[in-house]
Amino acid sequence: MELTIDENILEAYGFNKENINIQQIGSGLINGTYLLTNLSNGEHFVLQQLNTSVFTNPWAIANNIETVANFLKINSPDYIFPAPLHTTNREAMYLHEGKYWRLMPFVKSTVALDTLSTAKQAFEAAKQFGKLSRLLDNFNSSKLEPTIVGFHDLELRFEQFKTALSQASVTVKDQAAKEIETAFEFEPILTQYLQLGSNADFPNRVMHHDTKISNALLDKETFEGVCVIDLDTLMPGKFISDLGDMMRTYLCEFSENERDLSKINIRVDYFAAMIKGYLSEMGSILTSTEKGLILFSGKYMIYMQALRFLTDFLNGNIYYPTAYADQNLDRAKNQFKLLEELVKNEEQLQQLVDAELLDK
Ligand code: GN1
Ligand code: MG
Secondary structure (H helix, E strand, C coil), X not given: CECCCCHHHHHHCCCCHHHEEEEEECCCCCCEEEEEEECCCCCEEEEEECCCCCCCCHHHHHHHHHHHHHHHHHHCCCCCCCCCECCCCCCCCEEECCEEEEEEECCCCEEECCCXXXXXXXXXXXXXXXXXXXXXXXXXXHHCCCCCCCCCCXXXXXXXXXXXXXXXXXXXXXXXXXXXXXXXXXXXXXXXXXXXCCECCECCEEECCCCCHHHEEEEXXXXXXXXXXXXXXXXXXXXXXXXXXXXXXXXXXXXCCCCCHHHCCCCHHHHHHHHHHHHXXXXXXXXXXXXXXXXXXXXXXXHHHXXXXXXXXXXXXXXXXXXXXXXXXXXXXXXXXXXXXXXXXXXXXXHHHHHHHCCC
């Protein structure tokens, strides 16, 4: 799809609109993302409009990314960290008619996949997210601000679910009766989460918080990992967020939008590859408490996403864009099925984790 973008935005970055081709890209639910091609030299850039109803503090994002970029520049100068480029006025964002825009470099010879089709891709992507955490192991995460307060706070997400439930109409509650029951059945995941607390063995780290496959850039020929993108939720968190969201999004062949639940299964070979890739970077850094939470990370993230979709359905679909009326309910069903599958395979998966941890 070719589009026009207000020329002021292009000019803010020193582009001449006559020379720029614009195409919408990406499959994220939150921000609008465009590929810009400078027709005079073939150079590509990624232009993004930030969704400020989700990201209410755009400057927190810009400051976090800049602080981390400066740290990496000094400590890991060869690492590719696609931080936003500055406007001609040296700003990290451009404010136009109340909307924030950013321009990112386009990382050459890479692809962002929407789905994984080999276990090696799981290895490579997990390695990249693990690498970012490893490189930031010595960075004091309290220097960063949360860009979404309580983003992966399971207690908050459960509270939001209960509030939505108390306010939903009888019709909506009837429609989601089974999923509401399932949400309460899995409450022990919340109990375990609450017991973790915060201590030296379960530290805050800089986490990416959105480790889906399309946020890992792979070499377009070899499919080797190159770097990660989408740094809006780079903020203090727990390691279970990143590894858990990889389990949520890499292990099943089909996405959260799949309605045929018989297709929601765990690919054990992808799990093994993902753990191998992640631990190749983080194996020597994770504490023993964290190592004991590897499988829990998947339960935690899948449960949280199921709750978030269900909550949004109960709230009348105000957060996640939907293509049809009950899509958020279907997404919640999908995620609960995935969670059941993970639990069903727990013993085998834990054995794979244990084997991988042996030499770490
Ligand atoms: C949102 O926009 P996208 O796809 O990167 C959401 C994630 C969810 C995901 C589910 C800021 O991410 O937390 O896991 O949808 N991001 C935000 O598809 O809420
Ligand atoms: Mg995202």
